Amino acid sequence: MALLERDHNAVQSWRGNLPVTNRYTFGLAGERFFREIKDNGRIMGSICHHCDINYVPGVNFCERCLNPVEDWVEAGSSGEVHSFTLVCVNVDGSPKEVAELIAFVRLGDGGLVHRIGETSIEEIYIGMPVEAVFKPASERIGSILDIEFFRPIGG
Amino acid sequence: MSSEKIEFPGTSLSEKDFEKGNILYNTDEMHAEFAWDTGVGIGSYLAALKDGVILGSYCSTCRKTVVPPRTVCEWCFRPMNHYVPLHDTGKIMTFSLCYVTWDVQRIKEPLIPAVIEIDGASSGHGILHLVNEVDPQLVRIGMRVQAVWKLVEDRQGAITDILYFKPSEEA
Numbered sequence: 001m002a003l004l005e006r007d008h009n010a011v012q013s014w015r016g017n018l019p020v021t022n023r024y025t026f027g028l029a030g031e032r033f034f035r036e037i038k039d040n041g042r043i044m045g046s047i048c049h050h051c052d053i054n055y056v057p058g059v060n061f062c063e064r065c066l067n068p069v070e071d072w073v074e075a076g077s078s079g080e081v082h083s084f085t086l087v088c089v090n091v092d093g094s095p096k097e098v099a100e101l102i103a104f105v106r107l108g109d110g111g112l113v114h115r116i117g118e119t120s121i122e123e124i125y126i127g128m129p130v131e132a133v134f135k136p137a138s139e140r141i142g143s144i145l146d147i148e149f150f151r152p153i154g155g
Numbered sequence: 156m157s158s159e160k161i162e163f164p165g166t167s168l169s170e171k172d173f174e175k176g177n178i179l180y181n182t183d184e185m186h187a188e189f190a191w192d193t194g195v196g197i198g199s200y201l202a203a204l205k206d207g208v209i210l211g212s213y214c215s216t217c218r219k220t221v222v223p224p225r226t227v228c229e230w231c232f233r234p235m236n237h238y239v240p241l242h243d244t245g246k247i248m249t250f251s252l253c254y255v256t257w258d259v260q261r262i263k264e265p266l267i268p269a270v271i272e273i274d275g276a277s278s279g280h281g282i283l284h285l286v287n288e289v290d291p292q293l294v295r296i297g298m299r300v301q302a303v304w305k306l307v308e309d310r311q312g313a314i315t316d317i318l319y320f321k322p323s324e325e326a
Contacts, residue, residue, distance in 0.1 A: 003212065003226050003235050006195050010202035011312040018187035023173070025180045028166065034179050142179040 029060040032072065038142040041134045045075035045108045054108035078131040078153060079107035086121050105130055105150050117149035129153045196224045199238060205312040207304055211239045211276050222276045241275035243302035244323055248272050248281055252291050265291050271300060271320055284314070288321035299323045 006012075026034055029046075036044045046058035046069045053064065056075045061068055084103035088096055101116040101124060116124060117133065130150040140146040172178045193201060196212065200223045203210035212224035212235040219230065220239050228235055250269035254262055267289070272281040286294060288303070300320035310316040 003237060004195060007199045007202050010198035011193055012198065013190040013192050014201075014313075015188070015190050018185070018189070020185040020187050021182060022185070023180055023182050025168065025178055031179055038179070143181075 029058055033057040034142045034144075034146075037134075037144075037146050038140045039137075041077075041137065041140070041146075043075045043077060043107060043112070043132060043147075044072055045110065047071045047073060054110070056108040056110035056112070075107045077134075078129060079105045079111060079150075081116070081124060081126055081128040081130055082106040082111060083126065084116065084124055103130075103150070112144070112147075114144070114147060115149040116151070118151040123152075194226075196226045200224050201312040201314075203238075203240070204314065204316045205310045207243070207307070207310075207316075209241045209243055209273055209282075209302070209317075211241045211273070211280070213237055213239050219277045219280075220275065221280050222273050222282060239275065241273050243273075243304070243317075245271040245273040245281060245300060245320070247286065247294065247296055247298045247300060248279070249296060250286060250294055252294070267291060267294055269294075269300075269320070282314075284317060285319040286321070287319035 025031070033044055036042045043056065044058045045054050045056035046060070047054050048062035048065065048067065048069045049071065050067055051062055051064045053062065054073070054075070055062075055069065058072050059069055082104045084101060087100045087102050090096055099121075101119070101121060102113065103116045103124070104113050105111050105116075114132075116130065119128075129152065131153050132150055133148045134140070135146050135148055168178060173180065200210050209222060210224050211220045211222035212226070213220045214228040214231065214233065215236045216233055217228055217230045219228070220241070221229070221235075222241060224235070224238055226235055227233070248270045250267055252265040253268055254265050256262060256266070267286040268283060269286045270281050270283050271286075272279065284302075286300060299322065301323040302317045303319055303321055304310070305316050305318055
């Protein structure tokens with residue numbers, strides 16, 4: 001067999017999989033924020049009195065004046081829809097069986113991106129008041145999904 | 156400088172903090188699958204390993220036999236002339252006693268990676284493989300070794316079709 005000819009009986013490629021795993025800690029402020037969600041079912045913010053900003057989720061340092069922020073306060077469980085979208089595909093690009101309503105919910109001077117439930121794309125509007133629906137305390141693990149979804153208030 | 160510092164800023168964490176749930180965290184896994192094209196020379200090399208042969212290639216200009224086989228000579232840049240089946244014996248050119256695995260686990264019995272000059276190839280030409288069935292303290296440069304192959308039915312056309320090299324009986 002000529003040297004420059006490919007041996008078609010040979011393995012054409014070598015396949016493998018790199019075992020790369022990662023572990024991401026939430027950080028000091030993130031730990032405090034998610035610990036409150038898990039243990040107390042509360043969404044916490046923190047206030048920079050110098051800049052008069054109520055950060056949600058809570059932060060340890062003000063991103064504007066860079067001062068430490070020590071005043072942690074409950075942000076309440078209700079806010080309003082700031083922006084929303086209908087998600088029809090999964091992360092891997094495959095179509096979703098049921099389209100999911102996702103919104104940025106404004107809480108304090110910040111907010112959370114989360115699912116919206118108990119309403120529809122026809123009914124939702126920017127400015128709609130919504131409230132967080134938490135999982136039962138026994139099922140909470142310290143994740144943003146400990147909040148099941150936000151739903152319209154009084155809807 | 157840093158050796159003078161007694162306390163570093165930040166929050167140190169140990170494995171226990173994760174195990175006991177003292178700290179919240181996410182874990183994830185990347186899907187880092189890959190397919191690496193073997194190319195012509197290495198493709199033939201791997202196919203030959205499946206048949207129990209270590210393959211080299213010969214350049215008549217440089218009168219060199221290299222292993223693993225290449226299609227182009229590294230010295231004169233001409234195409235190599237032909238493949239050469241080599242012996243599955245050789246001698247240790249260099250070796251290491253390795254007390255950690257590839258993923259940094261400590262082990263009591265060392266792995267012995269070695270570069271083995273393959274009989275039939277030009278002087279100084281060999282492959283990296285493992286040496287086994289030997290007292291680690293007795294491994295020497297120049298030691299004669301022979302390949303221990305996988306069973307024919309288990310071979311898959313990979314360098315691991317050779318399990319390891321062991322000291323040859325002739326020695």
